[in-house]
Amino acid sequence: MTLTLDTKKLEQIVGPENMLTDPVDLVVYSSDATHTKSKPNIVIFPTTTQQVSDIMKYASANRIPVVPRGAGSSLSGGPVAVKGGIIVDFTKMNKILNVDTDNFEVLVEPGVVYKTLEKKLKPLGLFFPPDPSSQDWCTIGGMIAENAGGMRAVKYGVTRDWVMGLEVVLANGDIAWFGSGTYKFASGYEMHRLIVGSEGTLALITKALLKVAPLPEARLAAIAYFKTLEEAGKCVYETIRRGLQPSGAEIMDRLTMDAVSKFTGITFPECGAVVVNELDGDTDSIKKRLKILEEIYKQHNAISYRIAKDEHEAEKIFESRHAAYSALSTYKPTTELEDVTVPISKVPEMFKRIEEISKKYGIMIATFGHMGDGNLHPNILYDENIPEEKEKAELVKDEIFKAALDLKGTITGEHGVGCSKIKFFGIEHSPCSVNAQKAIKKALDPYNILNPGKIFGEM
Amino acid sequence: MTVKGKLSPKLSKSIIEALQKCSQCGKCRSICPTFEYKNIESYNERGRLMLYKAWNNGEIEASPAFIDRVYTCLLCRVCEETCPPKVRYMEIAEAVRGKLAEEGVGPVPEQKQAIEAIKKTGNVFGQESKLNEGDLAEFFTTAPKDADYYFFVGCMAGRNYTNLAKNAILILRKAGLTVGLDPDEKCCAGVAKLQGVESDFSKIAAENVKHIEGLNPKKIFTVCPMCYAALKKEYPWTKHIPIQHITEVYAELLAKKMIKPTRELPAKVVFFDSCHLGRWSGVYDAPRIVLNSIPGLQIIELERTRNLQRCCGGPIRVPYVDFRNEIAGRTLQEVEASGAEYLVTPCGTCLFNLQSVASANFMEDLKIVDISEVLAFSLELIDKIPQYEFE
Ligand SMILES: Cc1cc2nc3c(=O)[nH]c(=O)nc-3n(C[C@H](O)[C@H](O)[C@H](O)COP(=O)(O)OP(=O)(O)OC[C@H]3O[C@@H](n4cnc5c(N)ncnc54)[C@H](O)[C@@H]3O)c2cc1C
Ligand code: SF4
Ligand code: SF4
Numbered sequence: 001m002t003l004t005l006d007t008k009k010l011e012q013i014v015g016p017e018n019m020l021t022d023p024v025d026l027v028v029y030s031s032d033a034t035h036t037k038s039k040p041n042i043v044i045f046p047t048t049t050q051q052v053s054d055i056m057k058y059a060s061a062n063r064i065p066v067v068p069r070g071a072g073s074s075l076s077g078g079p080v081a082v083k084g085g086i087i088v089d090f091t092k093m094n095k096i097l098n099v100d101t102d103n104f105e106v107l108v109e110p111g112v113v114y115k116t117l118e119k120k121l122k123p124l125g126l127f128f129p130p131d132p133s134s135q136d137w138c139t140i141g142g143m144i145a146e147n148a149g150g151m152r153a154v155k156y157g158v159t160r161d162w163v164m165g166l167e168v169v170l171a172n173g174d175i176a177w178f179g180s181g182t183y184k185f186a187s188g189y190e191m192h193r194l195i196v197g198s199e200g201t202l203a204l205i206t207k208a209l210l211k212v213a214p215l216p217e218a219r220l221a222a223i224a225y226f227k228t229l230e231e232a233g234k235c236v237y238e239t240i241r242r243g244l245q246p247s248g249a250e251i252m253d254r255l256t257m258d259a260v261s262k263f264t265g266i267t268f269p270e271c272g273a274v275v276v277n278e279l280d281g282d283t284d285s286i287k288k289r290l291k292i293l294e295e296i297y298k299q300h301n302a303i304s305y306r307i308a309k310d311e312h313e314a315e316k317i318f319e320s321r322h323a324a325y326s327a328l329s330t331y332k333p334t335t336e337l338e339d340v341t342v343p344i345s346k347v348p349e350m351f352k353r354i355e356e357i358s359k360k361y362g363i364m365i366a367t368f369g370h371m372g373d374g375n376l377h378p379n380i381l382y383d384e385n386i387p388e389e390k391e392k393a394e395l396v397k398d399e400i401f402k403a404a405l406d407l408k409g410t411i412t413g414e415h416g417v418g419c420s421k422i423k424f425f426g427i428e429h430s431p432c433s434v435n436a437q438k439a440i441k442k443a444l445d446p447y448n449i450l451n452p453g454k455i456f457g458e459m
Numbered sequence: 460m461t462v463k464g465k466l467s468p469k470l471s472k473s474i475i476e477a478l479q480k481c482s483q484c485g486k487c488r489s490i491c492p493t494f495e496y497k498n499i500e501s502y503n504e505r506g507r508l509m510l511y512k513a514w515n516n517g518e519i520e521a522s523p524a525f526i527d528r529v530y531t532c533l534l535c536r537v538c539e540e541t542c543p544p545k546v547r548y549m550e551i552a553e554a555v556r557g558k559l560a561e562e563g564v565g566p567v568p569e570q571k572q573a574i575e576a577i578k579k580t581g582n583v584f585g586q587e588s589k590l591n592e593g594d595l596a597e598f599f600t601t602a603p604k605d606a607d608y609y610f611f612v613g614c615m616a617g618r619n620y621t622n623l624a625k626n627a628i629l630i631l632r633k634a635g636l637t638v639g640l641d642p643d644e645k646c647c648a649g650v651a652k653l654q655g656v657e658s659d660f661s662k663i664a665a666e667n668v669k670h671i672e673g674l675n676p677k678k679i680f681t682v683c684p685m686c687y688a689a690l691k692k693e694y695p696w697t698k699h700i701p702i703q704h705i706t707e708v709y710a711e712l713l714a715k716k717m718i719k720p721t722r723e724l725p726a727k728v729v730f731f732d733s734c735h736l737g738r739w740s741g742v743y744d745a746p747r748i749v750l751n752s753i754p755g756l757q758i759i760e761l762e763r764t765r766n767l768q769r770c771c772g773g774p775i776r777v778p779y780v781d782f783r784n785e786i787a788g789r790t791l792q793e794v795e796a797s798g799a800e801y802l803v804t805p806c807g808t809c810l811f812n813l814q815s816v817a818s819a820n821f822m823e824d825l826k827i828v829d830i831s832e833v834l835a836f837s838l839e840l841i842d843k844i845p846q847y848e849f850e
Contacts, residue, residue, distance in 0.1 A: 020499065022522075022524045023519055023522070023524075024501055024510060024519060024522065024524040024525050024528060025499065025500070025501050025524070027501075027509060027510060027513045027518065027519055028500045028501040028505075028506040028509050028510060029500060031483060031509065032483065032485075033482065033483045033484050033485060034483070035483075045498070071485050071488055072485055072500065073484060073485040091498055092498065113489070115489065134484070134485070134486070136486060136489040136541075137485050137486055137488040137489040138485075323543070325482075325543065326482070326543035326544045326545075329480065329482060329544045333479065335482070
C-alpha cells in the first residue's frame, strides 16, 4: 500500500523539531511491547490540542491513517501503525494542568506519565488508584485508551472508574468535551466512558479530567502459601465475600514461583500456589480485617503465611509478584502473556482448565494474575523458532480464550484487543453486538482513519 | 516495507540471543539519560536494541542517523539496573561498536582521535611529556616496588587535575603510608574498550599488565574510576595484585583509625556515583563512609542515587556536547533544588563535566569538588575547597 503524505504540511503544523521521518526512527516506532511490527510513514509530536485538530483535518481530508501513541507499552499491538500512516506521539503533551484538592480532581494532558502524576499527588495526600505494572513509564492517555487496570483494581476498579471527562479531537478535527466535572452526571451519553478503552479508534484524547482519592492512612501486605491453586482461589474468594475489601489479591502458580526464585533468589516453601494480599485504610480497620484474613488463611489450609511488619517488608512481598513477568522469560525463548478474565467464583475452574490445556498440548503455561477481580495472566511459554511448538501455542491460545468465554469471561481484562486478539473478539461478541459497535466507529470515524485495523480488523 | 536481501548476520549468536531477551516493555524510557533529553525512542535502550537488530538483519544501513544513535549512547549502563529481564546491554553495545569499527564506520572521528593519541603518546590528551615532568614531579620519591601502594594515576589526574593525585598522596602519607609512581605509566585504554576497538584495547592492556607486573607493586590504587574498572575487571593479569579505588583505601584507613578527619565541614552534600565506580564496579558504600567520617557533613540522597545515578554526560562530551550539557544540567538542577552546597564526585571526568556545565549555567552557589579534596580539607592537609573554581 502506498501512502502519499505531505510532510511539509505536517511540518507547518508541528514544526520540524516535532517530527521524525528517518528510517532509523520509523523502525523504532514500528512496534510496542509485543512483536507486532509495521512501520509508520512519519511520527509527529504535537504540543497543543489545536495542532492535533489540524493534524486530523489534514489526515481526514487525505484519508491517512492516524495512530495515537503514548509510551508504546501496550501488550496488544495498540500503537502499531498496521496500515502505515501518521503516528501521533503524545509524550510532549505532558503537563499536569490543574490539581483541584477541593474536589479531588486533576486535569492532565495525555502524555503525563503515571509516575509523574503519582509524585505530584503524594505530597498532597492523594493518589490515582489504577496502577498498571507499567506505571513508571506508561502514559495516562495510553491507560485511558486501554482502560488499564492494576493490582489495586480489586478494590478501586480500573481506569474507566476514575475518568470524569475528556477533551478529544474527533476524526474530522473537531474538538469536543465529553463528561463533566461532577460526580453525578445524567446529561446525555457518557461519551467519555465510551472513549475509555476505545484503543485510539474513536478519538484522540487531548486532556483528561481524572478523579483522585485520598491516600489511605496505612497499607499492609501479606503472603500466604497453599497446597493447590483451588484452595488459594477459594481463600481469595472468601476474603471478598466476607467484605475484607483487599486492595490487592494476587496469585502465582508453582511454575511462576520457580521462575521467580531462579530469577531473583526469593525462595518459596513447598506449595502449589501463593497469594499476595494488600489491605489498606485506617490502622484500626486494618487490624480488624487482618484478624479475619488470618482466620480465612487458616480455614483454607494455608501451609504458612507472613504479614509484612513494615513498608520495606511489604515491598519485599510484592517484589516476587512484580518479577513474575520477566522471570518467566527464563524458561523459553517466547513468552505470550494473555489477560483473560472470568467471574471471580470461576477462577479455580479456570485454573483447572488451563492446566488441562497445558497437559493436552504439552506446552508450558505459567499463570499469575489479579485473582481478586478474576483477571488472570496465563503465559504461554514456547519456542517460536520451532514450527511445531508455534502451531501448538496458537491452539493453546485458542483454547484458553474459549475456556474463558465458556466460563462467561472475557478475552481481555485490561490489555485491549489491539491487533493480537481480533480473531477472538468476533467469538466473544455476537454479530449484532459487533455490528452495533462498528456503527459507533463508523459514525465517529467514517473514513476509518483512527487506528485502523484494531479491535475489529477490517471494518 | 523493503527488507534488504538476507545478509548474513553481523553479530555473534550469543549477542543475538542477548538481543532477543528484550521484551520491548519500554521501562528503559523511564531511566535513560539520552532519552530524557531527546524524548525520541531511538535514543533509549529499547530503541537502540531494535536498531541493532534491524542493522544486524540488514534491514537498515549504518546511516549517519544510525551512527548517531549508536554513539550518543553514554554506555552508562543505568538501563541495565532497571531492565526487568536484565538484558546485558553493555555486552551488546560493545559488540555492535566492535563490528562498526571493523567495518571502518566507527567510532566517531573524535573518539578515534582519542584512541590514536593513546596509541601514540600513552595518554588520551596526546601529551609528549612523561608523568614525572609535570606538576607531580615532586611526588616521585619512592619506586613502586618499595612503596605500600603503587598509584596508577591515570590521564586526568596525572596531567590535568593534578590536585586529585596530590590530595590522595598527601592523605596516604598522613596515614604513614608510602606511595610509588611510575614515570612511564600509560593510559588504561578504557576508552578503546568502550568504543569497541577491542584489538587496540587488548594490545595496550597486555602491554600495561606486563609493564606493571614488572614494577612489582604490592598493591595498586587508582583515583580514576574508569582506570579502576579497566584494571580490575578487564586486564589479563598473570599475578595477583590487589587493586583498589582510592575511596576503598580511605574507608580502610578510617576503619583502622589510621586517619581521623577533624576539621568540620558543616554542609549538605550530594555524592555523585560515577558510572564506572558504581554500576561497573559496585563501589557505593566506600565513598559514603568517607563522607560520613567528616564532622558536620550531612549527605543528602537524591531520588536518582547509587545505582540509579544519572551519568555526567562526559563520555560523549566531545562529539555530542549538547547531550552532555543537557544531561549534566538535569542532575545539577536536582542537586541545586535539594539545597545541597557541595556536589562531591569520585571521578575527574565527572568533576570536569559537572563543573563546566555548572559554570556555563552560572550555578555559583554550588561547589563541585573531588572526594579526596574534601577529605584532605577535613584532615587539614589543604585549607581551601574547592581547589578548582570556574570562571
Ligand atoms: C511490563 C508491562 C506491564 C504491564 N502491566 C499492565 C497492568 O498491570 N495493567 C494494565 O492494564 N496494562 C498493563 N500493561 C499494558 C500497558 O502498559 C498499558 O496498557 C498502558 O496503559 C499503555 O500505556 P502507554 O502510554 O504505553 O500507551 P501505548 O502503548 O502507547 O498505547 C496504548 C493504546 O492507547 C492508544 N493511545 C495512546 N495515547 C492515546 C491518546 N492520547 N488518545 C487516544 N488513544 C491513545 C494507542 O493508540 C494504543 O491503542 C503492561 C505492559 C507492560 C509492558
Ligand atoms: S527495560 Fe529492558 S526489556 Fe524493557 S524495553 Fe528496555 S531493554 Fe527491553
Ligand atoms: S547505556 Fe545509558 S545512554 Fe545507553 S541506552 Fe543505556 S541508559 Fe541510555
